Amino acid sequence: MNTPVQSAAPAAPSPLATPAVSVGIEGVNLSYGEHHVLKDVNLSIEPGEFFAFLGPSGCGKTTLLRLIAGFNQADTGHVTIGGKEITDLPPWKRDVGMVFQSYALWPHMTVRRNVAFGLEERGVKRAEVERRVEAALDLVGLGHLAERRPSQLSGGQQQRVAVARTVAIEPKVLLLDEPLSNLDAKMRVQVRRELRDLQQRLGLTTIFVTHDQEEANTICDRIAVMNDGTVQQVGTPMELYERPANLFVANFLGTANILSGRVVASGGERRFELDGGTILPVPADRTVPEGARLVFRPQHANLVPAGAAAPGQIALPGLVAHREFLGASVRYGVRVGNTEVAVDLPFQSGRDLHEIGTAATLTLPPHALMWLAG
Incomplete structure (x- = not known):
């Protein structure tokens, strides 16, 4: 049974670290026409927690992540960050950062410019942009590749650029939408360890979407197992494996x-x-x-x-x-x-x-x- 990676000693905090906040989801329902995608979802995510939405394709996990980011709107229910109601706020006012499955890097820009782009769009002063870009690239170990373009990087390096670009804006919550799915098996193992180390250095509340139970088990503190738009069970990887609430959870997490x-x-x-x-x-x-x-x-x-x-x-x-x-x-x-x-x-x-x-x-x-x- 896999458990979250534990470091021998606490990682040094990053200059980009911000105070950790909670995330609350209460009574959320969302439908696309007659298709009920999210069904009375209730979750409480603790400050600084590495939390996963885990489930098969089509279970609603990415829809829920995008709802937190502000790209989807709930029919009913509430979303809070740090106790503050954000349900009706647009994405740019929520203080969240999202790393997309496709990375969405600008191919004509250097690594440095990709990381700086979001800060410049927010009107951050040049000196502060430079400070945050350097800190973000140092955090993901890509300072020496700052002048390369995405096409000159490996898949793992591109993923780290996407993470650096997101953490540079100093979000209160980091959202990861299947960020490892485009990597080969060996690279996924390496990058998921890097993600865990990065999250610990930032002390940042992080929500991770995946359909891969091994990924969730190895790096996350707690997991919400989802199926057909509902949360089946929430717990630590060991709790879910040893004490599944129903047949779906038992069968989805490992062999049963x-x-x-x-x-x-x-x-x-x-x-x-x-x-x-x-x-x-x-x-x-x-x-x-x-x-x-x-x-x-x-x-x-x-x-x-x-x-x-x-x-x-x-x-x-x-x-x-x-x-x-x-x-x-x-x-x-x-x-x-x-x-x-x-x-x-x-x-x-x-x-x-x-x-x-x-x-x-x-x-x-x-x-x-x-x-x-x-």
Whole structure:
């Protein structure tokens, strides 16, 4: 499980650092014609927090980000920054800075001129423009490339120019709309660490839109998982992964095994009967919502020879259907009743692997089981 990057020591603050502010979203609804895009969205983002809107394409996350920026207007609801109502303010009066997915750099301008452009448009005095441009380029490590044009930069460097241009105006809130989507996999890892370090140096409240759960998990303090215009759950990456509120969150954040069945009560005890006939006990302290399914993560399960489960473990008889070598682990596909589930076991050189087609028992500690609906 990925967690936000933690530095060994606090990064030195930037000259562009501004006091951190909160962002509030209350009762927001937004429709395009008959299409209800945002549905009663309520969020409270803390000062200095690195916060993510995470969800699949079309879930409303970018629409919500643009609403905060002032490019979209809510049908109902309120948006506040630092406790100040901004719902009806135009974008240029909101003190927010937005980095677009396309970067939107002027191709005929140098890096320096791109960063200075927004300040000059605001009528900032020349000496102050120069100070902020130098500070912004120093912040993103591009001072030595100030006279190049965007076409002479790599994708990662162009992204850093877009960030420098935005932070140079000293916004109260930084908005990032899928800023890593145009980079290759290796560059995304590098740049997301740079973004986290930059955000810590600025102490700036930052909202990050992405459909990539790994990106959100590794750099954000908290995440709002969105689907179909609604906020499904808000929490830290670990909270969302370990205690998902519903099936959508469990399935969207990492791999989840989801098994259908029904609760059967007998003599004061409850059991969960899986489709296919396998029955397992339901711990007395667990709430099982109506229509719930059994959910567990692949790494929480183990495979032992058929009938060899240890006392206190939940045991499910199965058949090894296939396996995949993933380097640090081996993923087994195990047929349990009518369902195939994934089991991830650490790879150790010299240890015998479970053979395809053999019977095995899948074991789980009771605390690893979740019953989720929705």
